[in-house]
Amino acid sequence: MKMAIKRGIVVIIGLLLQLLISVSIYMFFIDHVAIINILFGIFSFLLTLALIKNSKNYSYTLPIIIILILFPIAGFVFYIVFEKNKNRSKTLKNIKQSEHDNQKYLVQDKDIEKEFDDISRIKYISDFTGYPVTRNNDIDYYPLGEDAFKVMLEELEKAEKFIFFEYFIVAHGKMWGSILDILKEKAAKGVDVRVMYDDMGCISTLNKNYPQELEKMGIKCVAFNRLNPIAGVIMNNRDHRKILVIDGKVAFSGGINIADEYININSKYGHWKDNAIRISGDGVWNYTVMFLTMWNAFRKDDKDFKKFKYDFSSKPNNSGFVAPYGETPLDEEVTGEDVYLNIINQANQYVYIFTPYLIIDTDMINALNLAVKRGVDVRIVIPGIPDKKLVYTLSESYVEPLVKGGVKVYKYTPGFVHSKVFVSDNKVATVGTINMDYRSLYLHFECGCYIENMDHVISDIKEDIMKTIEKSHKVTKEEASPRMLKSIWQALLRLVAPLM
Numbered sequence: 001m002k003m004a005i006k007r008g009i010v011v012i013i014g015l016l017l018q019l020l021i022s023v024s025i026y027m028f029f030i031d032h033v034a035i036i037n038i039l040f041g042i043f044s045f046l047l048t049l050a051l052i053k054n055s056k057n058y059s060y061t062l063p064i065i066i067i068l069i070l071f072p073i074a075g076f077v078f079y080i081v082f083e084k085n086k087n088r089s090k091t092l093k094n095i096k097q098s099e100h101d102n103q104k105y106l107v108q109d110k111d112i113e114k115e116f117d118d119i120s121r122i123k124y125i126s127d128f129t130g131y132p133v134t135r136n137n138d139i140d141y142y143p144l145g146e147d148a149f150k151v152m153l154e155e156l157e158k159a160e161k162f163i164f165f166e167y168f169i170v171a172h173g174k175m176w177g178s179i180l181d182i183l184k185e186k187a188a189k190g191v192d193v194r195v196m197y198d199d200m201g202c203i204s205t206l207n208k209n210y211p212q213e214l215e216k217m218g219i220k221c222v223a224f225n226r227l228n229p230i231a232g233v234i235m236n237n238r239d240h241r242k243i244l245v246i247d248g249k250v251a252f253s254g255g256i257n258i259a260d261e262y263i264n265i266n267s268k269y270g271h272w273k274d275n276a277i278r279i280s281g282d283g284v285w286n287y288t289v290m291f292l293t294m295w296n297a298f299r300k301d302d303k304d305f306k307k308f309k310y311d312f313s314s315k316p317n318n319s320g321f322v323a324p325y326g327e328t329p330l331d332e333e334v335t336g337e338d339v340y341l342n343i344i345n346q347a348n349q350y351v352y353i354f355t356p357y358l359i360i361d362t363d364m365i366n367a368l369n370l371a372v373k374r375g376v377d378v379r380i381v382i383p384g385i386p387d388k389k390l391v392y393t394l395s396e397s398y399v400e401p402l403v404k405g406g407v408k409v410y411k412y413t414p415g416f417v418h419s420k421v422f423v424s425d426n427k428v429a430t431v432g433t434i435n436m437d438y439r440s441l442y443l444h445f446e447c448g449c450y451i452e453n454m455d456h457v458i459s460d461i462k463e464d465i466m467k468t469i470e471k472s473h474k475v476t477k478e479e480a481s482p483r484m485l486k487s488i489w490q491a492l493l494r495l496v497a498p499l500m
Contacts, residue, residue, distance in 0.1 A: 044072035063495045091225050091297070092237060095445075096330045098297035105289045105305045108132040112321075121342045121428065122321055125450055129335045131325040136315045137281030139322065139449075139457045141431070143464040145256040146263040148276035149175060155246050155278070156182045162192040162308060164245040164291040168238070168433075170197045171205035171259035173266075179258065187218035196222040196295060198239045203227065205259065222298045237329050239294065240444040242276075242433050243287050248310030250280045251287040253324070253447060254431055255419045262418070270385045270415025273468060275354075277431050277449060277457075279322065282312050286324035290447060320453030327434060327446035336434035337441045339450060340422060341367050347424045350377040352465045354419035358382055358395040359437035359497050365398070369405030377408075381468055383418075384411040391437075394497060396482070397490035403480040410472035417468070420448075423461045428452045431461070438497060 048068050108126050112135050116122040126133045142148035156163065156179065163186060170176055187193040195214055197206070202223075211221040224239040244252040254276030256262040264272050279287075292305050302308075327336040344351055344367045351371060358380065371378050380402070386392030399409050420436075423429040432448025434440045451457055482490060 044068040063497065066495060089237075092330060095294065095297040095328075098293050099328065099330065102289060102293045102296070102305065103130055106130055106132055106286065109134070116321055119321075119452070121339075121346060122323070122450070122452060124338065124342060125323045125325055128333055128338075129323075129325045131286050131323055133321050133323040133450075134282035134286070135319055135321065136312055137279055137283045137319050137322040137454075139280075139451065139454060140278040141457050141460040141464070142254070142276045142278070143460075143467075144264070145272065145274040145276065148252065148254065148256060148278070149178075149263050151278055152244060152252055152276075153178060153182065155250050155252075156186070159186050159191050159246050161247045162194070162245075163247075164194050164243065164288065164295075166196040166239070166241050166243040166291050166294065167258050168198045168201040168240045168242065169205065169257035169259055170195075170202055171257075173260035175260050175263050175265070176258050183219055184217050192220075193218070194220045194222075194291075194295060196224060196239070196291070196298075199223040199226045200238050201240075201257075220299070220301075222295060224294075224298075236443055238439075238444050240433050240440060241290070241294075241326075241447045243291050243447060245284060245288050245291055248284055248288055248308050250278060251284045251324070252276055252278050253287065253433070253449060255433065267415065269383070269387050271412075272416055272418060273354075273412055273414075274418040275421065275431065275464070279324070279449065281315060281319070281322070283322040283324050283449070285309055286326075287447070290324070290326045294445070320451065320455075322452075322454070323450040325448055325450060327440070327444070327448070329443050329445070334441060336432075336446055336448060337361075337364070339430055339448060340364070340434075340436070343422050343424050343428060343430065344368060344371050344378075347371055347376045347378075348374075349425045350379070351422065351424045352462065353378075353380045353436075354417055354421040354465060354468070355380065355436040356383055356387070356416065356418045356420070357391060357435045357437040357440075358398050359391070360398055361438075364436070365401055365405075368402055368407050372406035378406070379408045379410065379465070379469065381410045381412055381417055381465065381472055383416040384413045384473065385415050387416055390493070393486075393490060394493040396480075397487075397494060399475055400480040400482070403475055403477055409475040409480070410469050411475060412468060412472045414471055421461060421465070423458060423465065426455075426458055426462065429458050429461050 048065050109132065112133060113126060115135075116126070116133060122133055125131060140151070142151070163183065165183070183193050183195070202210075211223050214221040225237065242253050242255070242257060255274045256276050261267040261269075261272050262274055288308050289305060292302055292308065296302055325335060325339070341363065368378055368380075382395065382399075383392070403409055420434050420440075421429065421431050429451045430448050431451070432446065434446045434448050440446055
């Protein structure tokens with residue numbers, strides 16, 4: 001924690017210096033403040049018009065517009081600093097270029113395409129997310145982090161060629177210690193071991209020199225989007241993915257990070273309800289390319305990704321459709337939300353959802369309520385014990401319109417739900433890292449796995465949600481309606497919801 005505080009202080013100092021410079025410039029022109037206010041007012045007005053015209057989601061842009069109208073100078077500076085970082089950040093430029101260069105490795109099989117051509121949900125993923133839909137896969141679903149952890153260790157022990165490891169949070173403890181022991185052993189035997197973690201996600205768990213420590217062990221390492229006092233205010237895009245690929249044969253993803261609380265050791269928030277999936281088959285390639293694309297944006301180690309592709313041609317092509325997909329803030333598609341909305345909008349019987357955060361836009365609220373009006377059984381499970389009280393208060397503000405619209409919202413009484421799962425109609429599901437909040441849907445790099453017509457997996461996911469609901473408390477309309485002061489506070493929080 002001391003380390004996190006020190007690093008945070010450095011970034012805050014950098015931010016304050018930048019603000020001080022801005023104030024100094026403002027004071028220098030104080031004699032012409034009226035003219036400056038007029039100019040910034042014009043700029044802000046034009047910028048507001050541009051936002052209204054080009055916005056992909058008004059719920060996301062509305063807070064920015066309000067700030068621009070009420071505080072033209074502050075709003076203009078806020079927009080330039082936070083919203084235009086895609087054009088200013090070298091890191092994001094490199095990632096975008098890497099995504100463009102390596103799209104060639106993600107090719108849709110034409111025979112499989114003919115099979116799903118009339119299924120619009122799958123067609124969207126194939127045509128617009130850039131990730132191919134695959135057929136011959138085996139998938140195992142693990143309803144708890146500790147269940148997945150055991151299998152992860154078993155698969156890591158089998159590694160012979162490479163291990164690709166990309167997680168938002170890595171923390172010292174039993175989980176990371178057990179994994180690290182295997183990684184060191186494999187690296188010593190010549191296995192290509194690569195570790196990538198998010199620098200912000202690990203600000204309180206790893207020291208800033210941890211990449212060098214891993215390199216000394218023979219483990220290649222990248223800390224994603226390193227924090228620094230100068231660029232600190234334009235580093236809002238984080239790597240929230242959870243990916244483990246071993247020899248191209250097997251991949252893991254889901255909600256769990258690499259810290260003991262995710263396997264219910266020393267959890268501060270009661271029972272930690274999380275999940276993961278293990279996939280073996282052609283779908284592993286999507287995760288492999290996802291990892292290598294991000295890795296080569298920082299370290300250009302690979303001229304040809306194909307050497308990491310495992311040949312599953314001998315595997316019988318008799319499974320349902322599987323499409324691991326990535327979410328990036330650098331393109332025009334809002335992939336994560338669109339996948340969710342497609343599932344909701346095409347549901348006929350039920351939609352069951354796990355999400356730790358419920359900070360949603362009007363499109364999502366309307367889709368969920370409209371599904372109920374169509375006769376669809378819509379259930380959402382959220383935490384009973386919050387990890388972030390401010391965010392939880394904001395999430396509760398979105399429970400009210402859902403419950404009043406007929407959506408059944410449950411709070412997981414024993415603790416914290418961290419899973420990010422949709423399942424519908426006994427035939428479609430998605431499991432991954434994408435929360436139902438603005439950060440996951442618009443700002444972070446994320447991943448998910450779309451699954452259709454794989455009965456055993458869909459059944460396992462549905463069973464997990466139903467068992468969790470049995471341990472949860474159903475929110476009533478009375479509970480969902482806050483008192484006046486809390487309602488006002490929640491309304492104010494919604495103004496900054498895109499940043500939370």
